Amino acid sequence: MRVQTRLMNRLFPSLLLASSASAFFPSARVPGFRFPVAFSTKGMAEKVLANPKWPAYWPYDDKVDFAVMDPSEDEIFYSQPRLVYHIDDAAVSALTEHYATSLKEGDDVLDICSSWVSHYPNNFKGGKVVGLGMNEFELSKNPQLTDYVVQNLNKNPKFPFADASFDKVTCVVSIDYLTQPLEVVKEIGRVLRPGGEAIISISNRRCKFGYKPAI
Numbered sequence: 001m002r003v004q005t006r007l008m009n010r011l012f013p014s015l016l017l018a019s020s021a022s023a024f025f026p027s028a029r030v031p032g033f034r035f036p037v038a039f040s041t042k043g044m045a046e047k048v049l050a051n052p053k054w055p056a057y058w059p060y061d062d063k064v065d066f067a068v069m070d071p072s073e074d075e076i077f078y079s080q081p082r083l084v085y086h087i088d089d090a091a092v093s094a095l096t097e098h099y100a101t102s103l104k105e106g107d108d109v110l111d112i113c114s115s116w117v118s119h120y121p122n123n124f125k126g127g128k129v130v131g132l133g134m135n136e137f138e139l140s141k142n143p144q145l146t147d148y149v150v151q152n153l154n155k156n157p158k159f160p161f162a163d164a165s166f167d168k169v170t171c172v173v174s175i176d177y178l179t180q181p182l183e184v185v186k187e188i189g190r191v192l193r194p195g196g197e198a199i200i201s202i203s204n205r206r207c208k209f210g211y212k213p214a215i
Contacts, residue, residue: 058182066179074134074152082115082138086173087203095119095172095201102199107167110159110191112184113174114148116141120170130166132159157183161191169198176202 060066087095100121103109107126111118114131116138124144131139131148139148149160157180169188178184188198 062180066181068179074154080135082135091203092119096121099124099170099199102197103168108165109168109170110161110166111145112153112159112169112171112188113178114139114142114145118142118144118170119172120144127167130161153184154179157187159187159191163190164193164196166191167193167196169196170200171198172201173203175200 096119099119103120103124103126105125109120109126109129111129111131112133114133115135118129118131120126120129126144126146129144129146131142131145132151132153133139133148134150134152136148136150139145139150142148151160157178169192175181175184192198
């Protein structure tokens with residue numbers, strides 16, 4: 001199982017409540033980060049963000065906090081296509097509605113940890129829409145992608161794209177399973193154009209033992 005319990009308890013409740021990641025970690029500031037809050041604790045999130053106290057340095061031990069419980073190669077697990085949703089219908093609907101207000105016609109979009117569905121509105125007309133994920137068959141079945149790249153970000157967090165090449169970067173219920181999240185966030189900042197946005201969605205669902213959500 002790829003859930004790092006200590007990490008989830010310390011890092012991702014903060015990310016879920018955050019509205020701007022540019023202040024989360026000063027040495028890895030990323031312009032335009034937005035974490036949509038679509039749950040009953042919205043009021044609490046707003047209060048937390050009224051006077052946030054961000055750490056001055058990366059507060060995690062990468063060898064401990066990002067150590068995996070299942071040492072097998074990710075490619076083994078992701079060799080089997082899984083054309084299923086990883087969030088429920090209500091969450092899918094809320095996410096698509098949020099994208100409808102965020103994605104603009106002609107936007108060049110990178111969907112990291114992508115698969116057969118990106119949850120963008122059906123009428124979204126982007127420029128280049130690129131998926132980066134682990135299973136080629138799943139990516140090939142995503143009708144909203146104009147191109148895709150198969151890459152394991154846990155092995156190589158460096159994106160194969162030029163600086164400032166996307167208007168938006170999206171990531172759905174997957175960033176908490178990356179073993180090098182700081183490097184991935186830095187890459188998001190690198191490929192975003194000035195004024196660009198990254199939209200990261202995180203689920204409160206805990207996964208069963210033996211299940212590895214998409215990377």
